[in-house]
Amino acid sequence: MSDETRGAMRVGVIGTGHVGLVTCVTLAEFGHDVVGVDADEEKVARLQEGKVPFFEPGLQQLLDKTLSQGRLTFSTDAASAIADREIVFICVGTPPRASGEANLVAVENVARQVAKDGSSSLIVVEKSTVPTGTADRIRRTIALEMRASVGGIEVVSNPEFLREGTAIEDSLRPSRILVGADSPRGHAAMRRLYARSLEEGTPLIETNIKTAELAKHAANAFLALKISYVNALARVCERTGADVVAVADVMGSDPRIGRAFLDAGLGYGGFCFPKDLDAFEHLAAQAGYDFPLLREIRRINEEAVDAVLVKVREGLWNLEGKRVALFGLAFKPGTDDIRFSPALSLARRLIEEGATVVGYDPEAMAGAKEEIPELELASDGYAAAADAHCVVICTEWAEFRDMDLNVLSEMMAYPMVVDGRNVFGPDEMRSLGFTYYPTGRQAIA
Numbered sequence: 176m177s178d179e180t181r182g183a184m185r186v187g188v189i190g191t192g193h194v195g196l197v198t199c200v201t202l203a204e205f206g207h208d209v210v211g212v213d214a215d216e217e218k219v220a221r222l223q224e225g226k227v228p229f230f231e232p233g234l235q236q237l238l239d240k241t242l243s244q245g246r247l248t249f250s251t252d253a254a255s256a257i258a259d260r261e262i263v264f265i266c267v268g269t270p271p272r273a274s275g276e277a278n279l280v281a282v283e284n285v286a287r288q289v290a291k292d293g294s295s296s297l298i299v300v301e302k303s304t305v306p307t308g309t310a311d312r313i314r315r316t317i318a319l320e321m322r323a324s325v326g327g328i329e330v331v332s333n334p335e336f337l338r339e340g341t342a343i344e345d346s347l348r349p350s351r352i353l354v355g356a357d358s359p360r361g362h363a364a365m366r367r368l369y370a371r372s373l374e375e376g377t378p379l380i381e382t383n384i385k386t387a388e389l390a391k392h393a394a395n396a397f398l399a400l401k402i403s404y405v406n407a408l409a410r411v412c413e414r415t416g417a418d419v420v421a422v423a424d425v426m427g428s429d430p431r432i433g434r435a436f437l438d439a440g441l442g443y444g445g446f447c448f449p450k451d452l453d454a455f456e457h458l459a460a461q462a463g464y465d466f467p468l469l470r471e472i473r474r475i476n477e478e479a480v481d482a483v484l485v486k487v488r489e490g491l492w493n494l495e496g497k498r499v500a501l502f503g504l505a506f507k508p509g510t511d512d513i514r515f516s517p518a519l520s521l522a523r524r525l526i527e528e529g530a531t532v533v534g535y536d537p538e539a540m541a542g543a544k545e546e547i548p549e550l551e552l553a554s555d556g557y558a559a560a561a562d563a564h565c566v567v568i569c570t571e572w573a574e575f576r577d578m579d580l581n582v583l584s585e586m587m588a589y590p591m592v593v594d595g596r597n598v599f600g601p602d603e604m605r606s607l608g609f610t611y612y613p614t615g616r617q618a619i620a
């Protein structure tokens with residue numbers, strides 16, 4: 176056996192969404208034999224041809240590489256994919272129900288499939304973000320389906336901490352690997368699976384299953400808390416003349432706090448924080464604990480969009496007949512994802528109030544137009560700003576920072592910028608003659 180194949184495992188990944196597909200290419204890159212399964216035939220055919228269904232830096236290259244090495248294949252046939260696998264990852268969606276509770280129907284379906292087609296020594300890994308207690312439900316489903324105890328089938332929790340836009344790097348070189356298992360066999364299998372990362376020094380945290388399940392929700396909620404905390408501080412700074420960037424720097428210089436996730440702005444979006452926060456609140460309530468802090472995080476997040484709208488109104492007076500350019504439509508840079516994007520919430524509100532809204536984003540325009548047909552699109556930032564009465568920076572793509580602000584000012588109907596991500600600074604904008612509304616910093620009005 177060569178070094179390359181030593182320890183290679185036969186892995187199935189059910190669900191080829193963002194997390195599933197990144198898991199496929201990462202595990203194939205680690206040397207395992209991986210089959211990615213999805214019910215969507217067209218998607219599977221395209222993946223097999225090496226066509227990536229969404230924008231994620233580095234994903235295309237790794238997909239090309241692992242496909243050509245024959246380590247990765249895709250299939251619509253879950254039954255045969257599961258049948259000969261040692262490990263099966265559950266990466267299906269857990270979308271929110273109207274109540275905020277996570278909808279786990281797809282997870283249950285995988286559990287039933289596993290009971291039907293999995294080997295008796297299969298390790299089933301929860302990768303999707305699921306409420307604490309889901310592993311118990313999976314075990315129970317398998318037992319009910321098999322009309323017996325789960326036997327040798329082992330359920331393990333291995334939450335994903337990847338971020339969209341840096342997902343490949345986050346998976347190849349994670350800050351830590353978390354594995355929750357209730358038996359030594361589950362932990363041993365996962366150590367073998369991640370042998371390469373562990374050899375490279377990635378810390379491994381081993382817990383029981385419930386702890387791992389809860390830790391994922393706890394981490395995401397805490398990150399969202401940091402963002403809402405700094406956004407609430409921004410409101411206070413705007414009212415008192417303090418500068419939120421400097422306040423965050425001071426706070427962040429304390430190693431107990433840390434500077435990351437203290438950037439005030441338009442608030443968090445994406446498909447993780449908003450839905451995970453709701454699911455966590457629901458989980459706590461179901462367990463008999465009211466957790467109002469989680470509701471407050473969400474309220475402050477929504478307030479961040481209101482605050483930008485107030486600035487646009489303050490700068491422009493009436494919005495009817497005004498042209499507002501939105502720089503950035505994705506929920507953050509480095510992705511084409513517009514789910515729960517604060518930029519789109521803002522666009523809807525501006526349109527409701529009578530403004531003409533033109534948007535530009537390097538990756539997310541098609542999706543945004545589908546969501547908001549009234550949104551006009553422009554081919555770049557300058558084109559979006561042409562004849563606009565106000566530019567709002569919604570997503571901090573690097574290319575906005577590099578724009579020629581003199582040219583921008585010349586092209587606009589009014590030289591006015593509402594900086595929802597503090598991409599520029601008050602001194603710079605003052606010297607260029609802009610009317611400038613930053614976030615949590617001194618406005619030049």
Ligand code: UGA
Nearest residue numbers: 335336337338339402436437438442443444445447506507
């Ligand atoms: C987040 C977590 O960071 C990942 O660890 C986790 O694995 C993932 O959710 C998940 O549960 O799947 P992601 O949603 O891709 O990752 O994006 P982040 O980089 O965390 O940003 C989330 C939002 O917070 C963005 O809208 C971003 O603009 C906003 N944000 C972030 C701020 O407004 N301020 C900050 O200081 C940092």
